[in-house]
Amino acid sequence: MDSSQSRLRMLILTALCTAIICILAQITIPLPLVPITGQTLAIGIVATILGSKYGTLASLLYLILGAVGIPVFSGFSGGLGVIVGPTGGFIFGFIPTAFIIGYYLEKTSFTVINAIIANIIGMLVTLTIGTVYLKIVANLTWTAAFLGGFAPFIIVGVVKGVLAAWLGIVVRNRLNSANLLYA
Template structure:
């Protein structure tokens, strides 16, 4: 529970790293989502994201640019936030079914980035009443290169941190690990 809450806080902190763009800013949130899922796996990575979203929805200013409240979730950028849930699950699921290597993490984080962008772009189109061309131009294409860079960072840092936490016996995430440890 503590590690899950810690990663919810990490997501909120990295969300404040923003590069403003006309419709949707580039933020550190997606990097944090990738880190949470890569380090914690599907279950706890997804729980960290859900906790982060709940904290922001009740009004704590943890979303990008110190925003918060349910209005952000239903606003033009809400799809990206909601898309973090399946993104975290997908990244963790892929890694749990394969292995926590940089290559697998890069594949998982890249697919996760695409999931977030799809959710965000569809939501942006509907919430902002844009054409598909405008929604793709403002909510998808500007984020591909930056998203791949963040996917690589989340993969590299996430796998490294996960290995170190495991070797130090500081990260126990499932019953199999608990049985092996005790």
């Protein structure tokens, strides 16, 4: 298969993974300040499957779809209002998170253990960026921002990181076996 066909397959897979992010984003557990959503789980799965380049692209496409008003963010929301609102930093954080997860795996190896490490690092990146943004946009103290945007999500983030790692590696291995992954 030539490189243009490989690239086309990867772009199609990236689009499908973007759709997975959009779907999993609708799984929401509401909390007062920032809800627990399936978005971070999806970002971890996608970055583990696709690696840094295409995982970042899928995350960026997700952000663009939501920014133009397509209701892909949690709770079937969309538009610039969501991005500039208190939870916007978490959404922006998905882009470096996807890159870091994929890059870590590319520099080590695509194993479950490395994927767990990469996804936990990624969850911390998302939480950090989101918390800093929350502090600024909501005009909170650092303590209030940490208690509202970081602390309640650490345990859930680790659980999602482990789940994303395992699912991502399983799917990646199956795609590799079927000669469908060219990342």
